[in-house]
Amino acid sequence: MAQGTNSISSTVRIGICAPSTPFTQEGADRVQALATKEFPQAELIFSDQCFFEQGHFAGSDKQRTDSFVSMANDASMDAIWFARGGYGAARITDVAISQLNEVAKHKIYLGYSDAGNLLGALYRAGIGEVTHGPMPSDIGRSGGDEAIRRSLDWIVHRRRKALEPGLSNQEKYAAFNLMTLSMMTGTDFMPNLRDHILIVEEISEYLYAFDRAMFHLCSNLTDQGLSGIQLGDVSDVPENDRPFGETAEDITKRWCNKNGIAYLGRAEIGHNVDNKIVPFGTLKV
Amino acid sequence: MAQGTNSISSTVRIGICAPSTPFTQEGADRVQALATKEFPQAELIFSDQCFFEQGHFAGSDKQRTDSFVSMANDASMDAIWFARGGYGAARITDVAISQLNEVAKHKIYLGYSDAGNLLGALYRAGIGEVTHGPMPSDIGRSGGDEAIRRSLDWIVHRRRKALEPGLSNQEKYAAFNLMTLSMMTGTDFMPNLRDHILIVEEISEYLYAFDRAMFHLCSNLTDQGLSGIQLGDVSDVPENDRPFGETAEDITKRWCNKNGIAYLGRAEIGHNVDNKIVPFGTLKV
Numbered sequence: 285m286a287q288g289t290n291s292i293s294s295t296v297r298i299g300i301c302a303p304s305t306p307f308t309q310e311g312a313d314r315v316q317a318l319a320t321k322e323f324p325q326a327e328l329i330f331s332d333q334c335f336f337e338q339g340h341f342a343g344s345d346k347q348r349t350d351s352f353v354s355m356a357n358d359a360s361m362d363a364i365w366f367a368r369g370g371y372g373a374a375r376i377t378d379v380a381i382s383q384l385n386e387v388a389k390h391k392i393y394l395g396y397s398d399a400g401n402l403l404g405a406l407y408r409a410g411i412g413e414v415t416h417g418p419m420p421s422d423i424g425r426s427g428g429d430e431a432i433r434r435s436l437d438w439i440v441h442r443r444r445k446a447l448e449p450g451l452s453n454q455e456k457y458a459a460f461n462l463m464t465l466s467m468m469t470g471t472d473f474m475p476n477l478r479d480h481i482l483i484v485e486e487i488s489e490y491l492y493a494f495d496r497a498m499f500h501l502c503s504n505l506t507d508q509g510l511s512g513i514q515l516g517d518v519s520d521v522p523e524n525d526r527p528f529g530e531t532a533e534d535i536t537k538r539w540c541n542k543n544g545i546a547y548l549g550r551a552e553i554g555h556n557v558d559n560k561i562v563p564f565g566t567l568k569v
Numbered sequence: 570m571a572q573g574t575n576s577i578s579s580t581v582r583i584g585i586c587a588p589s590t591p592f593t594q595e596g597a598d599r600v601q602a603l604a605t606k607e608f609p610q611a612e613l614i615f616s617d618q619c620f621f622e623q624g625h626f627a628g629s630d631k632q633r634t635d636s637f638v639s640m641a642n643d644a645s646m647d648a649i650w651f652a653r654g655g656y657g658a659a660r661i662t663d664v665a666i667s668q669l670n671e672v673a674k675h676k677i678y679l680g681y682s683d684a685g686n687l688l689g690a691l692y693r694a695g696i697g698e699v700t701h702g703p704m705p706s707d708i709g710r711s712g713g714d715e716a717i718r719r720s721l722d723w724i725v726h727r728r729r730k731a732l733e734p735g736l737s738n739q740e741k742y743a744a745f746n747l748m749t750l751s752m753m754t755g756t757d758f759m760p761n762l763r764d765h766i767l768i769v770e771e772i773s774e775y776l777y778a779f780d781r782a783m784f785h786l787c788s789n790l791t792d793q794g795l796s797g798i799q800l801g802d803v804s805d806v807p808e809n810d811r812p813f814g815e816t817a818e819d820i821t822k823r824w825c826n827k828n829g830i831a832y833l834g835r836a837e838i839g840h841n842v843d844n845k846i847v848p849f850g851t852l853k854v
Contacts, residue, residue: 318619318799339814340777371777374784470755471788492625492656499659503756529624 293488298363299328299355300420301322302342303380304398305370307334307390307421312367315420315432323436331355336369340502341372349355349376349383356380356388356412363439368421369461373375377401377473388412392439395419396559397487400464407458407564408475413430414552414564416459416483417446420446427557438561442569448551448560451567457509457555459483459562466497469504477508478495481548482561487555491528494518496533502539512546526529574792581725583648584640585615585705587627589683589762590655597652599615600705600717605644605762608767615812618641619652631829632806634661634668636689641665641673641717642696645750648724649697654682654746662686662758666694673697677724679846680704680736682772685749686758692743692849693760699849701744701768701838703729710840723846725854733768734758740796744847751782754789760849763794768847770801772840776813780820787824797831802839 298477300312312330319326334349336343341441343351366373380402393406394415407414418431418439425431438446451457458477460468464482468474484496484501502513519533530538533550552560583834585597597615604611618636622630628636640646651658665687679700692699702723703716721730736742743762745753747769753759769786771779773797787798803817815823818835825832837845 337811339812340809341814371781374781463781467785468754469785469789471785496656496659496748500754500756501754504754522623526622526623529626 285416292569294325295327296325296362297327298325298362298365298439299358299445300328300334300365300367300406301348301355302331302334302367303348303352303376304403305340305368306337306342307367309419310456312424314423318423318429319431319436322433322475323440326440326558329361335531338441340424345375345396345460348372349380351524352380353383353431356391357383357385359387361391363392363394364394364417365394365435366399366402366419368408368419369395371398371546373401374473375396381405381411384411394439396459396553397461397555398464400460401446403564404460404465404468404475404519408473415561416564417561418559422557422559425484425557431559432558434561438543444569446561447567448553449564450551452563453567454478456565457483457562458564459485459516462486462497462501463489463492467503469501477505479511481511481514483514483516483551483553485554486518486532488520488522490522490524490536491532494521494532497540498535498539501543504544505545506543509547512548514548514551515539516551517556519555579610580612581610581647582612582614582642582645583604584646585613585619585635585650585652586636586640587619587652587688588633588637588661589621589627590653591627592652594620594669595740596705596708598609599708601737603708603714603717604721606723611721611725612615614640614646615652622796624712625655629816630660630766633657634665634703635761637661638668641676642668648677648679650720650724651678651680651684651687651704653681654684656683658683658686659752659758660665660821662690666690666696669696672749674844676811679720679724681744681838682746683749684701685745685826688754688849689745689750689753689760690758693758697712700846702846703844707842707844710842716842716844719846729854731846732852733838733847735836736847739849740806741765742768742847742852743849744770744801747771747782747786748774751786754786762790766796766799768801768836768838770839771803771817773805773807775807775821776787776815776817777809779806779817783820783824787830790830791828797833798825799833799836801836802841804840
């Protein structure tokens with residue numbers, strides 16, 4: 285099913301692992317219930333590792349690596365769905381990617397936020413259909429069913445309505461959390477974004493930190509042949525002791541302009557239930 | 570006096586500007602009072618711009634640039650002392666550096682935290698005696714007099730007791746706030762740290778964000794010929810919803826080890842009154 289026919293008869297097996305922080309059994313049950321009811325073709329396989337806890341993380345670096353690698357290298361899995369972000373994927377991405385086999389190239393990888401480390405490195409390595417979109421943990425948001433439904437709509441049916449509305453078949457895309465991508469620049473996880481429209485979103489950062497991360501990212505992407513930057517949602521901005529004096533869009537425009545990067549307007553990705561699907565590279569539907 | 574004789578008869582003129590966020594007149598008065606009493610050779614010149622306010626910043630980008638450049642290019646100034654960090658130097662550093670003249674090469678530049686953007690770019694450009702140490706804003710800390718005294722001891726008398734205790738004449742050094750330096754990698758502000766001992770400190774970051782920044786920095790510095798990393802203070806770490814599971818030193822050792830960088834132990838720099846002086850490059854006293 286990784287090639288995305290709309291057949292109702294064959295099962296789509298979706299492996300769910302947690303490269304960053306732990307998911308909850310209660311959340312997994314809710315996602316499972318929704319899938320059972322609305323996506324009977326989908327078989328969700330939650331790795332036990334999703335519920336492991338070791339300090340900040342969903343198990344040790346090795347447990348998180350092994351869980352991801354075993355599912356990615358499993359030919360019976362059509363998709364890998366990252367359960368939740370938080371932080372932790374950066375600690376396992378290089379080892380994990382080095383352990384992937386041929387089988388891993390033929391599946392969807394779906395997630396966002398901290399999972400961007402894996403998305404970026406997979407895309408750089410040309411492995412699979414790398415896709416930015418809602419994760420099982422989004423079930424915890426008010427109206428989160430809609431986000432879960434959107435990801436399953438994409439994995440199971442390749443429904444265009446799940447996609448970021450403005451996507452064009454004539455362009456290449458990549459989508460990331462700003463801070464996550466900012467911290468990937470210059471590392472082995474950073475994909476080549478030449479000729480890509482880059483969509484970024486942010487959550488829970490002061491505007492001064494957003495400005496700093498945008499300085500860093502745009503300075504690193506100057507002269508890299510980017511087609512442009514679109515700005516997703518910038519949410520849960522903490523109150524500082526005084527107003528910053530510019531909006532997140534002002535900041536984005538300024539750093540784009542300073543670095544000769546086209547600013548291409550807003551997009552509907554973000555840490556919210558409206559987070560749309562963005563397949564990396566050229567759209568194939 | 571920029572050559573640092575211990576003469577008591579000649580005046581050392583110290584220009585103070587704010588490339589990031591505003592200082593207060595009350596704080597300036599306290600620093601001035603301490604200097605008048607204990608460092609009669611020092612003449613402190615606070616730029617009016619230190620007290621400007623525009624949104625987050627101590628005046629507009631142009632006002633902050635002009636204030637710094639006019640003092641740096643003023644042959645009557647022996648030192649430039651950055652008033653305060655916060656965020657904002659990254660927005661002016663490239664334009665500011667491009668406007669510096671020959672005169673700017675012959676003075677001390679002293680500060681830390683967000684001022685690291687200017688310190689890094691100045692050091693990269695070979696301009697002046699770039700120095701990491703306390704700023705006038707440290708007067709606001711409990712016991713802050715000692716921090717102010719230390720910086721003036723260095724600028725006016727080049728007293729060795731003001732220095733980070735472990736400094737060797739056989740090594741080169743650089744010191745930065747971790748997040749500030751992390752966001753400088755790959756930009757035009759990033760100095761070449763080959764053969765340097767890099768000392769980093771951090772404040773007000775969750776340990777997961779510290780881990781992420783250390784991943785980013787060490788990944789970018791791998792194979793760059795760094796002599797090693799020393800860890801300064803890591804203070805005011807916010808409480809997360811669960812313990813991270815490692816200390817800041819554990820994190821530093823792990824990323825150093827992973828990237829083939831020597832971990833060289835602790836150092837006495839940080840956002841606190843014990844913040845010692847670290848001149849960049851080879852120690853000349």
